[in-house]
Each structure stands twice: as structure tokens, then as C-alpha cells.
Amino acid sequence: MTPADGSTPATSIDHLAAATLAEEAGRLLLRIRSDIGHNLTPADGKDEGDRRAHELLVGRLLERFPGDAVLSEEGADDRGRLGSARVWIIDPLDGTREFGEPPRTDWAVHVALVIGGEPVAGAVALPARGIVLSTAEPPTVPPRRSGRPRLAVSRTRPPASASRLAEALGAELVPMGSAGAKAMAVVLGEADVYAHSGGQHEWDSAAPAAVAAAARLHVSRLDGTPLRYNQPDPWLPDLLICRPELAAAVLAEVG
DSSP, rough: OOOOOOOOOOOOOHHHHHHHHHHHHHHHHHHHTTTTTTTBHHHOOOHHHHHEEEEEHHHHHHHHOTTTTEETTTTTOOGGGGGOEEEEEEEEEOOHHHSSSSOOOEEEEEEEEEEEEEEEEEEEGGGTTTTTESSOOOOOOOOOOSSEEEEEEESSOOOOOHHHHHOOOHHHHEEEEEEHHHHHHHHHHHHEEEEEESSEEEHHHHHHHHHHTTTTTTEEOOOOOEEEEOOOSSSEEEEEEEOHHHHHHHHHHHO
């Protein structure tokens, strides 16, 4: 994908790195998770998973791309990233709560490369399901199943806006954990719409947005404008990932 501002596009090396690093971090997290209830309490397992996955990903990225900046949920925000042409935005463990509740599968690893404000390469690993979805091999979204649209929502904090949107669309709610799991449910054909209005950080959606766009899904803010990354404040108010044939109906309700 070539950034809209004409910056140098991502290369095959970038796409492959996102996929392989997300998979490697996922394998590490599965090993840590296997110790929960044995050598680790759930709280200790979550802390160790966050820390060690962060250390692995940042270390690998600095080895492979020493000139690039990194923004991680688990690291200090180096504002030097704002002057960098290439910024890796990572969430080493998206869905820490679900990670600490074996055998839940709705947690993820996010690795994305942002150039010119756009996520141009990315991968989302769903380690407990043995799945890595990435821009290296853009996924093909299955045909939509018959029946009511399915709206992916938080299993612990579903907002009132989700219920209103579901009512307007005649949709059913599909509760699940992490942002990555919800976004990839649309890519995998297990949901049709993921509309988030409660605000997220850039690391929550950069990789999912890259993968969803590569899969030719609709990706935008809730008002239909493009998502922009590597901003001074890494906070995004909202997000929409959905099947393109439903985008107009969703935007008419939430935009």
C-alpha cells in the first residue's frame, strides 16, 4: 500500500516482518499462559505476558529496522517518533484480561508499520486459535451469511450506542474480548460490523486497520473520515471496521 502523502510504500520485508514477529510473540505468550495456574497466578501471568512480549517485539524491531521508531502500549512514548518517516505501532498483548482467563481465545498481538500517518503493513495474531492475519497475505473475507447482521461488541463493557446501532440495523450482538479479536472477527466472517465509540489508543487499532483494509473491508472513523496514526496524542475517539456492503447503513446511524 502506498501512503496517500506519496511517502515510500511498505516493502515485502515489512509485511513479512509484521507477520513473523506477531507470530513469534504469540508463541511466547502461549508458553507463558501455560504456566498460569501452575507457576504463575493470573495477575502475574498477565504482567509477565505484557512485559516479555513487549521486550521481544521491540528488540526484534530495533535489530531489523534500527532507523525506525516504535510506539508500544507497554513502553514510554518517545516523541521523536513524530519526526520519523516510519513508525512501528505495537500492542504486545491486546486483551490482557482474556489472556489471563484460559481457555479464552479472544486476545491478540498487534504489529503495524505506519508511514505518512497510515498503517501500510500489519499483522494480528490470534495465538490461542493458531491464526495470524496479515498484509503479507491479505485475507479473503468469506461471503456474508444469511440472516441478521452481527455486531461485535465488548463482552464486559458493551456501550449503549452498540445496542442502539444493533436495533437500527436489526443486528445481533456478538460479545468478545480484545479489539483485535473483534476486528478480526469481521475479517474472518464471524461478525459483520465492529463499531467502537468509546475511544482507543493507536496501538489498539493500527494493526487491525491495516489487515482489514488489505482484506478490502471498510475502515474509517465513525464519521467516515480516514484514521490517522502517529499523532502527538495517540488517542483515537472511534473506529469502524465493517463489510463494505453495510458501510453506508452503519455510517448513516453513527456518523
